[in-house]
Amino acid sequence: MTDARHEDAVVGFDTLRPGLMRVAYRMLGSVADAEDILQEAFIRWMKVDRGEVMEPEAFLRRTVTRLCLDQLKSARHQRETYVGPWLPEPVVEEEEEEDVTLPLMLALERLSPLERAAFLLHDVFGLAYEEIATTIQRDVAACRQLAARARTHVREERPRYQVSRHQGLEIAKAFFVASRSGDMQALGDMLAADISVHADGGGKRAAAITPIFGFDAVMKFQQILADKLREHGSTLVRTGFVNGLPGFITLEADGEFQTTALDIEDGRISAIYVVRNPDKLRHLH
Structure with missing residues (x-):
C-alpha cells in the first residue's frame, strides 16, 4: 500500500x-x-x-x-x-443529546442484542430496514418485527417532560449545593414523590447495593450522605449533560471522580443516577 x-x-x-x-x-x-x-x-x-x-x-x-x-x-x-446496579459509562457533554438518554439506555439493556441493534439503527440513526437487514443478516420483515418489539419495551422511557437546557443545568447546580450543604428543605422541594436513586459502585467504591425508591427513603439517604460529605468534602468539577441528562462531575474525598445525572420531569427530579465505579470514570481524566 x-x-x-x-x-x-x-x-x-x-x-x-x-x-x-x-x-x-x-x-x-x-x-x-x-x-x-x-x-x-x-x-x-x-x-x-x-x-x-x-x-x-x-x-x-x-x-x-x-x-x-x-x-x-x-x-x-x-x-x-455485576455488584449492585449497573449504569452505562457516563459521557459528559456541553450540549444535550436528545436521541438516547440514560433511562433509555437502561431500557435497551432489557432487549435482545438484535432488538437493540434494529431499534437503534432504525429509530435513532434513521437507517432503512433494507440496510439494517444487510447489517444484522436478517430479512427485512424480521428487522421490522425486531424494531417493533423493541419500541414497545422502551416507549415509556422516552423523555416526556423535558426541561430547557438552562433550567436543567440550574436544577443540577441547585441540587449539588443542597445535597452537599445538607439543606434538606431546598433538596426536598426539588424531588418528585416517586424519586429514585441508582448508584453504581461496581463493588469497588461505597454505593447503595440496591436502588432507593420513594421520597421519604431518598430524603433519609440524602441526609446521611450530606453529613458524610460535609465532613469529607466534595468538589464540583463541572456541570453538563451526563448521558443526555442534566448533571455534574465531582471530585470526591478519596481522590476519585463521580458523576451525577438527574432525570427531571415537570420541573422536579424523578431519578438520580450516580456512577462511582472508577473503571467507568477513567476516560474523564
Missing part, C-alpha cells in the same frame, strides 16, 4: 469515527468497549480491498454493529454478575 493510500484510508476512517462511536457506545453502554470495537473495525478497514467498498460509511457501520453484537453476548453474563 502506498503512503498516500494509507493516509487516505486513515483520514477516511477518522472522518467517520464520531458517528461510528455513537453507534458502538449506544449499543454497548461502555466507552472503553466502544473504543475497542472501533480499533478492531479500523484494523479490518485497513485490511479490506477498499476499491471494492462502494459505501465506506455503510460498510464500517455494518462492521461496528456486528462486532457489537458479538460483544453483547459476553456482556450480558457480565451484567448478570
